[in-house]
Amino acid sequence: MMDLIVMKFGGSSVANTEKILNAANRIIENKKKARRIVVVVSAPGDMTDDLIEKANEITEKPNEREMDMLLATGEQISIALLSMAINNKSHDSISFTGPQAGIYAGYPHTKARITKIMPVKILQALKQNKIVIVAGFQGLNPNEDITTLGRGGSDLTAVALAAALKADLCEIYTDVTGVYTTDPRVCSAATKIDQISYDEMLEMAGSGAQVMQARSIEVAKKFNVIIEVKSSFSKEKGTIISGEVKKMEEVVVSSVTFDRNQVKMSVLDLPDVPGIAAKVFGGLAKENINVDMIIQSSARDGFNDISFTISRTDLKKTLPLLRKLSKKLKAQGVIYDDKVAKVSIVGVGMKSHPGVASDMFNYLSDEGVNIHMISTSEIKISCIINDKNVDKSVKALHSGFKLDK
Amino acid sequence: MMDLIVMKFGGSSVANTEKILNAANRIIENKKKARRIVVVVSAPGDMTDDLIEKANEITEKPNEREMDMLLATGEQISIALLSMAINNKSHDSISFTGPQAGIYAGYPHTKARITKIMPVKILQALKQNKIVIVAGFQGLNPNEDITTLGRGGSDLTAVALAAALKADLCEIYTDVTGVYTTDPRVCSAATKIDQISYDEMLEMAGSGAQVMQARSIEVAKKFNVIIEVKSSFSKEKGTIISGEVKKMEEVVVSSVTFDRNQVKMSVLDLPDVPGIAAKVFGGLAKENINVDMIIQSSARDGFNDISFTISRTDLKKTLPLLRKLSKKLKAQGVIYDDKVAKVSIVGVGMKSHPGVASDMFNYLSDEGVNIHMISTSEIKISCIINDKNVDKSVKALHSGFKLDK
Numbered sequence: 001m002m003d004l005i006v007m008k009f010g011g012s013s014v015a016n017t018e019k020i021l022n023a024a025n026r027i028i029e030n031k032k033k034a035r036r037i038v039v040v041v042s043a044p045g046d047m048t049d050d051l052i053e054k055a056n057e058i059t060e061k062p063n064e065r066e067m068d069m070l071l072a073t074g075e076q077i078s079i080a081l082l083s084m085a086i087n088n089k090s091h092d093s094i095s096f097t098g099p100q101a102g103i104y105a106g107y108p109h110t111k112a113r114i115t116k117i118m119p120v121k122i123l124q125a126l127k128q129n130k131i132v133i134v135a136g137f138q139g140l141n142p143n144e145d146i147t148t149l150g151r152g153g154s155d156l157t158a159v160a161l162a163a164a165l166k167a168d169l170c171e172i173y174t175d176v177t178g179v180y181t182t183d184p185r186v187c188s189a190a191t192k193i194d195q196i197s198y199d200e201m202l203e204m205a206g207s208g209a210q211v212m213q214a215r216s217i218e219v220a221k222k223f224n225v226i227i228e229v230k231s232s233f234s235k236e237k238g239t240i241i242s243g244e245v246k247k248m249e250e251v252v253v254s255s256v257t258f259d260r261n262q263v264k265m266s267v268l269d270l271p272d273v274p275g276i277a278a279k280v281f282g283g284l285a286k287e288n289i290n291v292d293m294i295i296q297s298s299a300r301d302g303f304n305d306i307s308f309t310i311s312r313t314d315l316k317k318t319l320p321l322l323r324k325l326s327k328k329l330k331a332q333g334v335i336y337d338d339k340v341a342k343v344s345i346v347g348v349g350m351k352s353h354p355g356v357a358s359d360m361f362n363y364l365s366d367e368g369v370n371i372h373m374i375s376t377s378e379i380k381i382s383c384i385i386n387d388k389n390v391d392k393s394v395k396a397l398h399s400g401f402k403l404d405k
Numbered sequence: 406m407m408d409l410i411v412m413k414f415g416g417s418s419v420a421n422t423e424k425i426l427n428a429a430n431r432i433i434e435n436k437k438k439a440r441r442i443v444v445v446v447s448a449p450g451d452m453t454d455d456l457i458e459k460a461n462e463i464t465e466k467p468n469e470r471e472m473d474m475l476l477a478t479g480e481q482i483s484i485a486l487l488s489m490a491i492n493n494k495s496h497d498s499i500s501f502t503g504p505q506a507g508i509y510a511g512y513p514h515t516k517a518r519i520t521k522i523m524p525v526k527i528l529q530a531l532k533q534n535k536i537v538i539v540a541g542f543q544g545l546n547p548n549e550d551i552t553t554l555g556r557g558g559s560d561l562t563a564v565a566l567a568a569a570l571k572a573d574l575c576e577i578y579t580d581v582t583g584v585y586t587t588d589p590r591v592c593s594a595a596t597k598i599d600q601i602s603y604d605e606m607l608e609m610a611g612s613g614a615q616v617m618q619a620r621s622i623e624v625a626k627k628f629n630v631i632i633e634v635k636s637s638f639s640k641e642k643g644t645i646i647s648g649e650v651k652k653m654e655e656v657v658v659s660s661v662t663f664d665r666n667q668v669k670m671s672v673l674d675l676p677d678v679p680g681i682a683a684k685v686f687g688g689l690a691k692e693n694i695n696v697d698m699i700i701q702s703s704a705r706d707g708f709n710d711i712s713f714t715i716s717r718t719d720l721k722k723t724l725p726l727l728r729k730l731s732k733k734l735k736a737q738g739v740i741y742d743d744k745v746a747k748v749s750i751v752g753v754g755m756k757s758h759p760g761v762a763s764d765m766f767n768y769l770s771d772e773g774v775n776i777h778m779i780s781t782s783e784i785k786i787s788c789i790i791n792d793k794n795v796d797k798s799v800k801a802l803h804s805g806f807k808l809d810k
Binding site: 061067076121 | 456462464466470472474475477478481482489490492493499500502505549551
């Protein structure tokens, strides 16, 4: 018997009455596994998108404090309905909004960070043997306004609560049965991973895997929260994410990820003077443009090319800015390629296995795939390739590194 | 220039984007009339009903605390969207939930009463020259839970805030242009009343008029809040509700109201012993059954008949209870008639004009309408009649008391 489990249900798991009743059953079953249960819930189904659309009908630029006031209603509906469902099954249950649950957050509105958790009401309710349902994605900011936590906010609420309450386990219920070696829609040989380390999950999240956002994994790693990603609709065991994963034979590569949302930008013939790169990337950072891979060619004749990748969604904003910067810095000009994608391999085993990179390049070249850019970390290697080559590259890497079932 | 106006918009006035933008315009226009504006809003359109339906899909008997958690989201959506709309028109605006606005309430859940108002945040925001938007129908109870205020709760929020903030005026925006001499759907000769007293409005609300609930009028009367009932969709002047209405020639009857939601119940041949009526009505009160008119026939041979009216919605609950009571009290039995309705005339002028009652009975008998029961107050006379006679009775009384346009 565990002491405390935090369970988190995403929007698709509470999208309608049937699914809410299913979630209620899963929660009640867990009372056999743990003495205390805290549940975090997202807004039902598409409700958040519907509310954003309503706001955009009113104005193109909704006030962000009011946007948070609006969006917070989605999770509030979920917690109330889920708590009713559990109460109706003769288990005492109580729901709390993020502010009521003692989740304090900072600024800015619509993407605040959690600053602290004071779960006074949660602990009181648990003491009364109640199943506690908490609204994900929201908290109270220093101005006592409701704020939301941005993308992946409900996962973050769950992991942060699990840390604050010293939970034995944080279960993330979703519509897939766990974390896969790659996206099964692209490579049917993909298999579910039983256990994976925080570091690998972080690299996976950063390289395009959609399961969990990096911010939640970071908090889990920091406070050593053991996570299980599993399906709301099956009893199958999910994927455990934890600090150390011990296996008889260490797997070199644990997953293949990809990200089609990429553009390669190049500034040509920049004068090779100190601080010039800082000027380029400083200009982009000021506009909140996230730069991923960066390559600087070695200087010839006192000039340099700098290439980097950004999200396609940032292209419209980046291009005029970069052209202006290029002119100011007396570069020759700006070119871009928005038909590129990133494929990555992730695995803690890489640290102790030399030659993984060259294996990757070989597998890609065997498929006739040209590599535009390369970046490496301790446990990840990413390549920028033409986006039309993504599917075959993922399949080749998945099979090459022996991840096929 | 007034100092402060409280404006209240009902659900039909914020049912969609177009209507929200219209409300925003009405609010901004009022900035020419008053230095400070506080707005109270209901949930959009049918949202409250939709949420109740969702809850009933989950369980027949939803937990009431969770019901309040659920229902409170409706107003929260309205305030956020309305505040966005105003902000977008370059007027600073801020929204508050009931709890944030400092509206404290008691028990029970789903129909709490307001206990006090501490409008700290409202006053701060007004000082910063912001238009303040407050969620109607909700408050915080002593357990720090969100609670709702039951039927007419948003009007109550508006009137109570107007009292607490010492507003010059409380405008109730709705889909009709004011308070009418009777329901125009029944009597096309109905006319809008320019001014009416709290007492008359109270009697009207109690006798079937749908414009405002008695509880809001009671608070307005107690704190002398001047109310104007008007349309969101027309610039027409509405109806002023205030303490004293001075007119050159006093109108005897100011309105004709009716209520089709009536059942007449009779307990036959009750033994005529002291305290027997208390036993009957005490038993009903314990089950929260509201009894309206009561008639006790004079005793003959030591037996009595007691007749009274209740709401049709309470019939199912009342009948078995009353049959049990009747048996216990050794009465002969219970009969009821659910084909009755109540018509009433209301007017402060009655106090000083004798003969109004006999005029009323004459107008009804001229139409061949039989009267089952009569009850009178200082400024109201009500008759129970067959419900098929409502329309012609209303028309006859409206014309008889010279209310036709």
